[in-house]
Amino acid sequence: MDVRDLQGRTVAFLASGGLDSCTITHWLASHGVRVVCYTADLGQGDEPDLGAVAERMRACGAAEAHVLPLVDEVAEAGLGAVQAQARYEGGYWNTTPLARYVTVRGALRAMAKAGITVLSHGATGRGNDQVRFQLATNMLAPSVEVYAPWRDGEFLARFGGREEMIEYCLAHELPIKPPGQAKYSTDANLLGLTHEAGELERLTTPASFVTPEMGVRPTEAPEEPEAVRVVFDAGRPVEVGGRPTGSAQAALRVANEIGGRHGVGIGLHLVENRFVGVKSRGVYEAPGMELLGQAYAFLLQLLLDRRARRLFDTVSAYLAEQIYQGYGEDLGSSLARGVVAEVAALASGTIEVACYKGGVSFLGASDVPRSLYAEEAASMSRSEAFDHHDSEGFLRVLGVGAKVASRAGQVPGVAELAADE
Amino acid sequence: MDVRDLQGRTVAFLASGGLDSCTITHWLASHGVRVVCYTADLGQGDEPDLGAVAERMRACGAAEAHVLPLVDEVAEAGLGAVQAQARYEGGYWNTTPLARYVTVRGALRAMAKAGITVLSHGATGRGNDQVRFQLATNMLAPSVEVYAPWRDGEFLARFGGREEMIEYCLAHELPIKPPGQAKYSTDANLLGLTHEAGELERLTTPASFVTPEMGVRPTEAPEEPEAVRVVFDAGRPVEVGGRPTGSAQAALRVANEIGGRHGVGIGLHLVENRFVGVKSRGVYEAPGMELLGQAYAFLLQLLLDRRARRLFDTVSAYLAEQIYQGYGEDLGSSLARGVVAEVAALASGTIEVACYKGGVSFLGASDVPRSLYAEEAASMSRSEAFDHHDSEGFLRVLGVGAKVASRAGQVPGVAELAADE
Amino acid sequence: MDVRDLQGRTVAFLASGGLDSCTITHWLASHGVRVVCYTADLGQGDEPDLGAVAERMRACGAAEAHVLPLVDEVAEAGLGAVQAQARYEGGYWNTTPLARYVTVRGALRAMAKAGITVLSHGATGRGNDQVRFQLATNMLAPSVEVYAPWRDGEFLARFGGREEMIEYCLAHELPIKPPGQAKYSTDANLLGLTHEAGELERLTTPASFVTPEMGVRPTEAPEEPEAVRVVFDAGRPVEVGGRPTGSAQAALRVANEIGGRHGVGIGLHLVENRFVGVKSRGVYEAPGMELLGQAYAFLLQLLLDRRARRLFDTVSAYLAEQIYQGYGEDLGSSLARGVVAEVAALASGTIEVACYKGGVSFLGASDVPRSLYAEEAASMSRSEAFDHHDSEGFLRVLGVGAKVASRAGQVPGVAELAADE
Amino acid sequence: MDVRDLQGRTVAFLASGGLDSCTITHWLASHGVRVVCYTADLGQGDEPDLGAVAERMRACGAAEAHVLPLVDEVAEAGLGAVQAQARYEGGYWNTTPLARYVTVRGALRAMAKAGITVLSHGATGRGNDQVRFQLATNMLAPSVEVYAPWRDGEFLARFGGREEMIEYCLAHELPIKPPGQAKYSTDANLLGLTHEAGELERLTTPASFVTPEMGVRPTEAPEEPEAVRVVFDAGRPVEVGGRPTGSAQAALRVANEIGGRHGVGIGLHLVENRFVGVKSRGVYEAPGMELLGQAYAFLLQLLLDRRARRLFDTVSAYLAEQIYQGYGEDLGSSLARGVVAEVAALASGTIEVACYKGGVSFLGASDVPRSLYAEEAASMSRSEAFDHHDSEGFLRVLGVGAKVASRAGQVPGVAELAADE
Incomplete structure (x- = not known):
């Protein structure tokens, strides 16, 4: 055309x-x-x-x-990526x-x-x-x-x-803005900034070369950590840093502000595989996504057993690739989003983190009704749960397969080990 | 028994x-x-x-x-985990x-x-x-x-x-050390520390509750970032921070020292799924593993195309689970290690990172002969590579499948969108 | 207890x-x-x-x-497995x-x-x-x-x-049935039969040792193939072999009858991994599941693009394992079923297969509104779709990554090949 | 160009x-x-x-x-696909x-x-x-x-x-062969035939429309099953049907002959996803690949524990896609082949199957030194292995996680069930 x-x-x-x-x-x-x-x-x-x-x-x-x-629509899309952990x-x-x-x-x-x-x-x-x-x-x-x-x-x-x-x-006397001397190019929206090309193409240019626009570099962040509480309700952050956030947009704006001032999600470096099959280098800013994303990750730790986690992690990586490559609207992406949404429906609770010099660390979790680490569970693991004797049975059962594998010669055993020395 | x-x-x-x-x-x-x-x-x-x-x-x-x-043997095991990115x-x-x-x-x-x-x-x-x-x-x-x-x-x-x-x-007058008042229990080796139980069982106890033994908390780290160069040869760190490291043990000792003093890998919190099916909460220290692991991750970004990455990431998650669950010696683990080793054989190059307040950021990469982002590749993508016209063909080809999916009714289309408003 | x-x-x-x-x-x-x-x-x-x-x-x-x-409930569960292809x-x-x-x-x-x-x-x-x-x-x-x-x-x-x-x-004069001389043990329900133990434990006992109860051995099936039409509506078989099947139970009964008389799904052998970690050997009968499952597989071939297929196949294998191991009611299984259900909603159409001597082969597909192989698609790939010139661009784009990989030494090239001889 | x-x-x-x-x-x-x-x-x-x-x-x-x-080279490639189960x-x-x-x-x-x-x-x-x-x-x-x-x-x-x-x-008086009236086009080599296009494009054309060239249709195969013994040595078929097969070529030729006369692997239908993103329909013949592939699958059932199988199956699907899409020489494929080769090294043993009317069924397995279903294992599971009491412990341990999930509200429980009625 x-x-x-x-x-x-x-x-x-x-x-x-x-x-x-x-x-x-x-x-x-x-x-x-x-x-x-x-x-x-x-x-x-x-x-x-x-x-x-x-x-x-x-x-x-x-x-x-x-x-x-x-x-609002891009904020919702961003929240969806937080819930999917789609990096x-x-x-x-x-x-x-x-x-x-x-x-x-x-x-x-x-x-x-x-x-x-x-x-x-x-x-x-x-x-x-x-x-x-x-x-x-x-x-x-x-x-x-x-x-x-x-x-x-x-x-x-x-x-x-x-x-x-x-x-x-x-x-043609068109009203262009006075062209600057950009050392790299930038794409911006509420969710974050994408910097690439120009000086960034050289791999000896550090990530810190980029002048942050959504916050500060970690080295320029305050000397004191800041505690930030994020309250999730069915996967949605309804309170961030003490402020009620009635919409994804509001949550991201608050999170951008708090995360940004601590250098969170500022200056992320990635040499990534473009869809067309070549490598490109990007430096990213996404303080709010990073802050909410980490808080959500801490919440997921309480919710996903190891079987559910295996599927969720697979879906997460899949969806991240789909979105990146331009297939975010196809059937596969829709299937993946269904999984993410079902998990999000369980994701209520309060997560407290500390922001400090670019990092987000765990302070505490509370009021997580769907937690597999709930009070009741903890007490149960003492009273009605298994005792040391049960563990003996558990291990004897598992041990059979282990011994069979060894005797079938699938595992290099102690004889070989001895010979190694 | x-x-x-x-x-x-x-x-x-x-x-x-x-x-x-x-x-x-x-x-x-x-x-x-x-x-x-x-x-x-x-x-x-x-x-x-x-x-x-x-x-x-x-x-x-x-x-x-x-x-x-x-x-030496545990250091080699640690290096294997770095190469596998087996977290x-x-x-x-x-x-x-x-x-x-x-x-x-x-x-x-x-x-x-x-x-x-x-x-x-x-x-x-x-x-x-x-x-x-x-x-x-x-x-x-x-x-x-x-x-x-x-x-x-x-x-x-x-x-x-x-x-x-x-x-x-x-x-019985046994020579026990005077019993302390441990607020949690700790397991230690060259690779890192595992803290759990006691006060850490409460999810309102922050990760920083733990007194670090392999370094300092990020908040106590120096005010200045430190540039650290890691030279990898076929997957092995042969120089770390200017010091030649002729063995995995040497590399980990240097990396522990440098990483530790910057709070890198100190105080990692995880509510994890134990093999027996319940959640437990751990706080971890692994400054050297984290430092070398991040540097290796930056190197892998240059080496793995997106197809190889997909397989590598799958194998990485698989092996991490195998090791954790006690199956690190079985056939599946051996298969996974073969994949990791083949990638490691390609992993030569110099990565420079900055350690600062618990974080590891990218400073530069050089001398990576197997890089898919090499000079030659960059120049090629200008001269002999595809032009804008080729992209038109590329997209027309891909577009056919996209349109077919839409017309088959597998994607909610613009009519519905209009109706949404 | x-x-x-x-x-x-x-x-x-x-x-x-x-x-x-x-x-x-x-x-x-x-x-x-x-x-x-x-x-x-x-x-x-x-x-x-x-x-x-x-x-x-x-x-x-x-x-x-x-x-x-x-x-009815077990029939619904069976239909779910057909839709999930959960073998x-x-x-x-x-x-x-x-x-x-x-x-x-x-x-x-x-x-x-x-x-x-x-x-x-x-x-x-x-x-x-x-x-x-x-x-x-x-x-x-x-x-x-x-x-x-x-x-x-x-x-x-x-x-x-x-x-x-x-x-x-x-x-105690209990009314037991006269105990037979079972050479193996059998578990039965509408979906199929599971035979194991006894003589079947020896791996030199052929699968045909089992006397079928839901049909005949392939060798005893009719000499003529039988064409069977299965009409699916949103994933449900509403007509099988000319008979309207208003429920999963009805569909399975008809499919058991037709499949069974042709030896379809009769005498399947599997040495499988039990959850407890040892191998066991089973011989199975499931004529209706096999017949409907194959027909559904033919339908899925028309519906799933390769991205959606990759996710679906992952979920399918995951759910099959979950069900087998006793985790069919947990969160992970629920997530997987969501994916299966969304695909099933697209799965309408008529599939015709031939049953013959244990095999199910493809005769034809028609009236599949969500097909990616629809008439319209076929004609489009001629008129508005890409031409040979576009392919040149497509390949030039893809070729860049291929050449870069080669030049980075990640692929053993022609020089080595020549040296091989 | x-x-x-x-x-x-x-x-x-x-x-x-x-x-x-x-x-x-x-x-x-x-x-x-x-x-x-x-x-x-x-x-x-x-x-x-x-x-x-x-x-x-x-x-x-x-x-x-x-x-x-x-x-010989294409035969080796075919054997590699058999070992990878790369369909x-x-x-x-x-x-x-x-x-x-x-x-x-x-x-x-x-x-x-x-x-x-x-x-x-x-x-x-x-x-x-x-x-x-x-x-x-x-x-x-x-x-x-x-x-x-x-x-x-x-x-x-x-x-x-x-x-x-x-x-x-x-x-130009070129010596072309008299052009026939091909109803579809065919590509042929030792491994198999690929038929597509022409009449086959209509999905109402049955797979049996194709006239087989490497054997007969199942309906035309002999009335008697034929027992075929395949002896594998480190993944290689060294004897097929009583004939020593010193090379992959020899093994495939014998397997083609035997499989072909029984209609094995003849007339396989697939509507597949082409790399360019559209669907195409193929009908395939590959009697030797199917016969050897099935025999190898029966052997793998004895060798792979469920953890190894999970990785192997992932790699198998990955490699099949890589080969199909033209990426069979890249790093990812090389990594996958490493996994396949390590498994093949364990794959020694004798598998006996029956070929009948297009089907391959299991007759017996013997002399499999790496089998997890070996005599020794079977006897062990009686003598030194776990007893019923151990199972109680095993289940009590697993039950804790199950109960926790339920009490956390992650599983719809019995109250809801009751309400369903």
Whole structure:
């Protein structure tokens, strides 16, 4: 699909408001495309006035420009990831991918009302985001076409890089913000920040190279630990740090504030496997996700027996990968979310943690009705439970299989050991 | 099996040197059992003079008492866990279980030479350790019998608890150390400390309640981060913090020292699932394991593509559970170790991290010949690799499946979304 | 718990009606226990008149004897296993374990009404069934005690084996059925038969040694294949072989009949891992489960993309193990069933198979609205889908990772290959 | 990459000898490309005289044409899949993918000697094979380029389909075989046949529509079962059906013959997930793989305890997917093969099965030194093993966790059950 196919048609463009947005909007409009810009309000801290973005887009030639109010929706997505403990490759809270789904959903709803059937975005042709935009759209609205200027030969021929875009915008007097000298690129929303590229590509650049925007580096955090109580009700944080949090958004805002000031979840480094099969390096900020995620992890320790944990951990890793790779809306993800939701329904209780210099440590747990470590259980393990004699039987039973394995020669035994010396 | 069956026989007793060891040794000897005590030198910091332990055991009635030099062996086991990233339930470095296998192996080797066929230990009848002693022995030497006084009715009838033992030892003038007022119990070796029971059983006791023995609490660590370089050669740390480390033991000693002084791996809290099916709460110290383990994790990020990672992560969780549950010597564990070893063979390179207030963060990576993020790869992804046009093809290919899923009604689509509003 | 603890109390005994049931009932009654017998009607073909069983139990001293009508419930459990494809160790349809849960549930409901708090069963102390009875009871009604005569020293001292029981029954003129010369033992219900022990313990006894009760051996089946159409509606078989099947029971009865006459699912051999850690050998019959299970598998092939399949297959193996081991009622099993149910909701369509000489082969599939292999999909893959050019891009993208892995030395390459020769 | 890039260069073309091979070879040569044809001898039954193929290729304009003797190598690959039980999506023995790797390896070795750096193949742009050719080449020899005419616009413009190729070959008097009226397409090698496309695309075409080439349909098999003894030595079948089989090739040839005449592994149907994300339907033949695979499965039942089985089954499914998707040479596959090889080293013993009308059933197992079901084990479970009393302890221990889960409200209990009625 290239720009010629779009002439005379209306295209929904996902505009962040930056240099790319201005350039693409104007360039499309100048090729006879009617551009309707949608800017997602995801609680991104770096762009406080989204109304101004819409205005700018109109100044760049957009026929219409709207702000989509999606903060609550992205907060819910974030809470879902907390409940799933869905950290990609063990580390990344998937803050950007989660927001992509929310943005696509929001845009598709608006497009359905407005009768627009082409979705366009400014993601480049090497990264993960283009995959997410494409697959989410294909799944949620298979008849909607996706147009990516950065994969259109004509656009690429015109704009080799940043310089040509700046030049173009200046020449057309487009209201771009004064271009800075970014040493890396950043994607932001309420859930967290994703930093990559530029100086970060060199593996000798430390994670601390990034200037935090959602808090401070651990080294700059207060000298005193702060105790934070998180009250969960059926998987939802209804009180964080003494403040009632009636919505996922509220919980994340409070948690971002507290975690951020202690360097929690700030400067996480990950060399990760992109979906396209190459490695990329990211540095992440997600103070609220990390704080709530750790608190939730402490709660899960009380709830999951080892059999349930095995399944939950499998599902958690699975869902983290699905979300990252752009498959967060497919059947597999839906199945995984069902598991997470059933566990979340059990997850009520109060967890107290200490935030200190980037770390979150355990202070205490209380009022966890579904706990397998409840008072009653503890007392039972004394009174009606097994005695030492039972253990003898337990071990004799288990020992049979162990001895059989040994005698079948499946385990190198003591004779070999002796010979080793 | 009870003490009557042992009369006139020789029993190898695994003696730590504490109150239990003194009591059991004397009690057995007084029942006509010839007791040969083995005390494992595992680098445990809490008991610096193991020769004195042996002497004490003899004074308690042991016919013989020997120290088994097992520090190198437990260090190798620890390094294996680092390479496997084998943390039980995501947290515990399995420091005690790993040492149990090493102790059993060492004792069985000595017993084979001495012709002793009964192994005895002082683990109680509720915990994990009895399982490990039993299963490891059954697998490594199936003809060796295991006798556990704490599961022998006669012993239990005589010794209801700590008080009776102290009384017994005083009455028999056994050289016990003056009994302290432990608020929890601790197991120690070079790899780490396991604290549990006592005050720690209450979930409102914070992890920081434990007085660290291998370092300091994060809050007591230096104000300045310390850069630590770890050089791995085929999975082995050959240099740590500027010091050449020619053995696993050397590497762990240096890492314990550095990590410990920064509070790294100190005070880890875990409510874990015991093998017997109940929850227990532990607080752990493992500064060296944590430091080396994190550095190794950063190295693995460069080596494992996402397919290999999926298998490795599965094997890692599997092996962690096997080790914890006492199955660290069986076929499944051997299979898992093969996977870990093949990855370790690729794991050469230099990782630099910063230790600060309990945290380990990424400073840099270099000289990683098997890296999938190597210079060559980076340059290739520009020159000969795919262009934006290829991505269009890539996404069109992937998009087909996405659209099919949507049209088959497996994904709730935009119509429903619109209806949601 | 032994019989003395039960004197004067009422015990619910799960009576099958055989020699054990008669002996245990009478022996308990003679020790002052009030025995209420429950016999589960599970559609077992070997015991057509369960009313007669109840009568016999009363004649043996039972204060009361009731038949619990559980055929529909066990059929539902079987359908759940079909939907989960939950075959233990790849083979066994778990027909006996599934029935154990249903029996325990049924008995506990009756006991709750009758105010009985002790459950007793005749399972021996070596097998899997005692585990299932115990764990299911502990989970579903933790205050109910479980009494197993075969683990009671007094009972064991009196009854060493079969001969003493026969003698005892004859001496007390109990109405036992004339004891046959069983060459193996069998457990039966609507879902299938489990044969084990006796001659079957020798691994040189072929699976065909068993005389089938639910059909014929493949070698004795008709010379002509029979086409069987199974219509699934949201995971439920609503028509089998031309007959409407309004319930799981009806579907299984028809499928047992058709499958059975063709030797389908007859004589399955499995050397399996018992929960207690030793191997046992079983020969199974489950014609209806096999027929419906295969048809459902063919349907799933149309529904599950490879990501969803990966999760489903994991959950399937997990649930099969849970059910077998006695954990079919715990949290993990509940989580797994949620996944199975969500997939089942998509599983509508018509599958036609051929039954022939023990085999089930694919004849055709039609009317599968959620199919990823639908007409529309097929046509789409021609018109709007990717072209050969897109594939070039697809492969160039994937090729980058492949080349990087090679250049990083992770794959033994052509130079080595050449050197191999 | 298109044909113009190749002018004046030498290209290695993987020629099967069919219509495509003739057309592509001639067309490339006529565009100034020096074509060196390699035809892999993979034991394919459908093309007995591969020397004639080479001759034909030369007649079509190939500068050179060679037959690569790869039967032993593909047989080894097949044996590896038997040992791994690596059936894609539970059914397909991966016979075609396995041969692709062998072919690429063989061709790259020849190319390395001849100094050829471009590999070309006739796989189309929709299927799995192009992925396998590409990724295997990229991994094994990253500097070798891959040229696929079916993804070259110029070639596609000239040859829309089969008709144009026939016309072209006739016009240039190329020695094509008289084109038949294939109702589906087939790929063949020693391991098996893959049938797909054409009439098979309709899901109402039964699997039996395919005319078997490696044996007979089950319905056409003999009326009498045939007992087949397979002797395995360290994972290798050294005797099959009474014939010593000194190589994997010999074992597969005998197994193909025996299995084939009984319809074993003939006509397997699978609607599978292609790597590119769409479903395709295949009908497969692999009598020898199925016969040896089933015998090996019966042997594994004796060897794997439930912990080892869990890991093995995971690895098996993982490797099957890797092989199918073209990643059979990467790190993950190598890790998986290590697990399979360690298990194979234990797999010695004699398995006797019966082949009858497409089925393989168990007759007996003997001489399995590593068996966990050995004589010794059986006797031990009577003498030194656990007694009924131990089971009581075992269950009391396990029961604690079960009761705790129930009391924590994680399991719907008897009260609810009562309320259900």
